[in-house]
Amino acid sequence: MDAKETEAMLRGQVAIWQNLFGFADSMALKCAVELGIADIIHSHGRPITLDQIAASINESSSPDIPSLARIMRLLVRRDIFAVHRQLDSGGTLYGLTHSSRWLVTESESNLAPMVTMQNHPLQQAPWHYFAQCIKEGGMPFMKAHGVELWEMASMNPHFNKMFNDSMACTTKIVMQAVVLAYKDGFTSIGSLVDVGGGIGEAIAATVKANPNIRGINFDLPHVVATAPAYPGVEHVSGNMFESIPAADAVFMKWILHDWGDEDCVKILKNCKKAMPEKLGKLIIIEAVLQPEGHELFDDVANIMDLVMFAHVSGGKERTEMEWKNLLAEGGFPRYNIIKIPAPYYIIEAFPN
Template sequence: MEHETTDSRNNARLAILELANMISVPMSLNAVVRLNVADAIWQGGANTPLSASQILARIAPSGAGDPETLQRVLRVLSSYGVFAEHLNDADSSERKYSLTETGKTLATDSQGLSYAPYVLQHYQDALMRAWPLMHEMIVDSTSMPFVKANGEEAYCYYGKKPEMNELMLKAMSGISVPFMKAILHGYNGFDGVKRLVDVGGSTGDCLRMILQKYPSIVEGINFDLPEVVAKAPSIPGVTHVGGDMFKSIPGGDAIFMKWILTTWTDERCKLIMETCFKALPVGGKLIACEPVLPEKTDDSQRTRALLEGDIFVMTIYGGKHRTEQQFKQLGLSAGFPNFKPFYVDYFYTVLEFQK
């Protein structure tokens, strides 16, 4: 064995200590999101560097709180690029913090949206209870961590918890709008479509954006669970339809879905895609937006984000992220002879399955 003072051994020990303490990072992120720190700094775009005491005065105006505790949390998140640290050399104790580009995703925009709800929904009690049971899933494939911790599958559990459903809707809206802007800028697959069905479309926000860009679409069908579409607002050109995607889907020239397949097993995905196939005419297409894993593993931020997301959907939903080839094979098994990926976003990929 190498001498413990060599660079390689020192780096190895450092790496495993970082991994062992990694829980500090998401828990710190959860804390600053719960406290609305990003909005306290952002202040409508000012983004003025503030000390921990100044931030506390905005989030806890009663005067309670510990600036040192907050500063320690801000420092660790600064090391991960969420905040920028501004240090006065003359006074090393006076550290100030502003938002980086990453941090700005947590600030509420003019539409009332941000990535903050997406962060929060990961750390709800029901989800946190599942994580310590992940090892059991490795040795027993029938053991579902979320089910074992909470007694039923995640979607069923959410359906009985209005506050969890509400947070999920906010989370999906917060990440959907920026992604849809990227799609509508870099993908033209909606050209020529007359009737578009959005499976799992929630309140219809994505359909609204698509129809604004493509007025040639005569009708948009927002398809989701009956209890979801019952709360959807009226949108010109959009019809809200409730149902079960595993049983039947309204017909259209094209079917659009995002982040649906990744939360289900291969068997359930095949069933969803077969239902889509039946609802499409010859030449019609399923446009699915999903994370796509690279074939080779590396330590890039993109690969890590995709692999981390894979473990999340595995633990909470029993789903999986897939490679391009795996998606192609899924499409073929459901009857789609043609497949084409479009990489318009660093995390999500547009996948076209044509009948």
């Protein structure tokens, strides 16, 4: 091999090593969330020493500071935290970055519950079944646990809360972008039903920004049972495969990507039945895959496609052509795609 080929092979080896140990990044991130490191630094209002971080870790009278230093070293390399040198003593201070600010739990823009959820052993186990499912068929989550994710949530209160909290935190972030980008789209709506709305964060944010809307949060009984009260929002339990409460428009965030095409068509047809025949509107918040795209969130969307494969039956992210075909089959031949600063898009669709 010439020098150029040798260099390329060496870089290829490095890429394999980095991907081989890719889990180390997520485990270090999970550790930081569990220890509340971002919150500790934020509470001081300035960069602080490792000893100060260790002294603020709850439920520990003697934290292992050398091990903490090793965790922080990797997270600094990943730009999750920043290092500042003390000019007088030469010591090291640790501060927040634009990344770790997303882990401060008192912030409205807080992804810490999602870090906890996606790195929980129950969520990690299905990833070990990819090859088996490709060879034999089946769903990784079912292979790992013997039940589907939704059944796990209904029978395990801790898992159910963790899942709902993770959805709620990401909903807050995405809905800020949705409400701003789609403010004109909500003005003509008198009533809006959020299908699979979880504990109601999305519909509550929409109604708060648009008091003209009567909101309906619609989800399974065990989900709605834990939903708090919001002004202008009614919680309704049921099954979207059977029927959906009537409203001027139907809203769905991260619902259709949980299901295969056949199930999605059933849901879409029920959405169409729930809205006025001529003036109804469907508002979907979903990824639109760009397999070769290089924009800010394109890589995240492609990773989320594997999250769907791991956790739900038939779930997947879709390209625009796949959305076009799915919507048409479900009774929505017209659609628009609106880009927002998030890993997802607004897809508005019409039944005529």
